[in-house]
Amino acid sequence: MKEYKEILNNKKEKLFVTLLARTKISESCPVAYRLIKITDFQEMESTRVLVPAKALISVLELKKTLLTCGHNPNVTKEYWIQAHQEVIKETDKIITLCYKPGFYGDVYLRVNDIVIGKVKGDKPVLHPGAKNHLSVEDKQETLKLWKMNVAPYALYSSRIMLALCCGFSGFLLKLSGMEGGGFHLWGMSSIGKTSSAYMLASLAGSPKDIVVLWNNTDKGLEEIAVAHNDSYLVLDESKLLDKDVLAAAKIMQNRVYTLSGGKGKTRSAMYENKVAEWQVSIFSTGECSLQQLAASGNVERLEGENVRVIDVNADAGAEMGIFESLPDGINSSNELVHAIKDATHRYYGSAKPAFLKRLVADIQDDRESVKRKLEKGIEFFLNKHQVDRNSGIQVRIAKRFAIAYVAGSMAVKYGVLPFTKQDVMKGISTCYLDSLEVVLSEPEVMKSPLGRSFDAIIDFIKKDDLLNLIGNDRVTQTAIKKATVIIHKVKGRTVYAVDKDLVHNCLPKSQRKGILTLLTKQGVLLSDTNKEYSTIQIIYKRKQVGRRYCFVCSKFDKFMTE
Structure with a gap:
């Protein structure tokens, strides 16, 4: 001292x-x-x-x-x-206090108060009151190591390629004049959705710091969106919104509109009594599609909602979840998921600043030239996919994928992604075509999640000679056990009680949990208390005659009219 x-x-x-x-x-x-x-x-x-x-x-x-x-x-x-x-x-020396990160003129203010680009006027600095919800954009290891150990996984999954490019597109929204929005990757658990979220998160920092859960409060999500302005927002686990399907559907619909619209509905002292505003690219995950969730809760989807945040099925169709192929030395999709988790938690935080450094330099050199190239790239994507320019919805859907393609192509040009533009186009185009039919179709709650794999079960139930136990006390236990489908009363409801082996044989293991969980949420399939889905013990003349999947007749009959 x-x-x-x-x-x-x-x-x-x-x-x-x-x-x-x-x-x-x-x-x-x-x-x-x-x-x-x-x-x-x-x-x-x-x-x-x-x-x-x-x-x-x-x-x-x-x-x-x-x-x-x-x-x-x-x-x-x-x-x-x-x-x-x-x-x-x-x-x-004068600074300008800002209430959110992002573009200010031709410079970009990051969450850590670092300004990217040459400052010609007053330097932007984040206001002390704007730092409550900023993500921790830390860097671990170099861009070179990230490109070697993380980025290449996108070559094995079109869904991961979409996630990475969706992230880069957040930096182009203001330049393109497009509203915020993005994609919702949906499918059952253990299919690899979170791996896509981890890959995207690694652009800016550690996944544990970047990924946000859907079950924040409305006000909290608004402030989080502000903190991610002119960037991207990764939202995981939409199932956490609410246990009640109807409530969850209404919450999700409201939040999709709010987040993509870029304007808050409530006032906060944090913003000096001004409505919060932002512009973000959104990448969300969940077990149900937004379309299924809305239909499950009997909520009518608002016009244009399905083109703001677009449903993309996580299942790439190769029986490996989000993956179409596997790298050498990796024997299963489960092994690949673990490899991605390890890599993204070790190498992160270098890609975002590298991309922004090149983008801001190009904008400061010739903003109009960058805008023209962006518009040209979007037109190229629309032309390649023969998008009907007379359909506003089709154009908006295509443009959401197109800006992701352009952003990915720019990342290739800037040396941030170690791919070719053809690799980027292949991944984005695959996701676009896979999602297009579902997005443009009407929300068929029961039909869309089941597909052809459920047809055999429907065919059995359509038979006229089903064994009906209601009011019939002369059936032997042997006859009941031999019947593939029986009609009975369970929990006060008339049900089709289907042999569990038939259900398991008809539904691929990779799809079973997602389909049965969804049907339980919709009230089509009965289950034991606190179970996502289950078989139920059938009681006949006070004796147990085996567990079966019990589909409520009045709701399941709607399948037969499709």
Whole structure:
């Protein structure tokens, strides 16, 4: 302590507080601040702090503020006087306080207050009140290692390619004039959806810091969206919205519109009583498609909702979940999922700044040229897929995939993705074509999730000679056990009780959980308490005669009319 004071007495000019800039008073920022740098005496590391002008009223007030900000307390009284003089002095350096990251003119303000691009006017800095929901965009290992150990997995899954390109497209929304929106990857658990989310998250930071759960509050999600402005938002586990299907459907519909629309519905003091606004690219995952969820809750989808956040089936059709093929040395999709988790949690955070550095440089060099190339790339995608320009919905769907394709192609050009443009086109085009038929069709709740795999079960139930146990007390247990489908009363409902082996044989193991869980949520399939789906013990004349899948007749009969 004594030695430290002597150093200051001998070198009075040696301050660990440096004034960097001041803010202007404006309508958007009515409180004045000063940006200072505090240097740690022993570590010689510095941090930047915004000090409100009211803290400059006296040496004592400044001392309290600086100590709160982590300044070393072991200094003399004279030191605090010098520090106060340093902070209140005149300066021509001016900063603009911003309530969200993103583009400001031709520069990009990141969540860590780093500005990408050459600043020609006042430097943008994040307002202290804007930092509550910012993601931690940390970097671990180099871009070169990320390109070697993470990015190549996209070559084995069109869904992962879509996820990566969706992320890069968030930086192009403002330039393109497109509204926010994106994709919802849906399918049963253990199919690899979260792997896509991890891959996308790794562009900016560690997946544990980047991925956001759907079950935040409405206000919380708005503020999270603001914190991801001019970037991308990864939302996982839509099933967590609400246990009640109808409530979950209404919540999801509202949130899709709000997040893609880019404008909050509530006011928050955080935004100085202004409605929150943002623009983000969205990548969401869940066990049900948004279309199925809405139909399950008997919620009519609003016009244009299905083209804001587009359903993409996670199953790529190769019986390997989201994957179409496997890398050499990996023997199963499950093994590949674990490899992706390990890689994305080890190498991350280098791709986003690398892409933005090149994009901002191009914009500052010739903004109009970048816009023309963006528009040309979108037109190329639409022309290649022969999109009907007279159909507004088809054009909007195609443009959502097209901007992902253009963003991915730019990432290839910038050296961020180690692929070719043809690789990018192949992945995006596959997802576009796979999703197109479902998005443009009417929401057939029961038919769409089942497909042909359920036809055999429907055929059995359509037979006229089903064994009916209701009001019939002359049937033997042997006859019941031999019958593939019986009609009976279970939990007060008339059901088709179907032999579990028939169901298991008709439904591929990779689809079984998703289909049966969905039917349970819809009330078509009965289940034991607190089970996602289950067989139910059949009781006949007070004796157990085996467990079966029990489909409610009144609801299941709708299948037969399709």
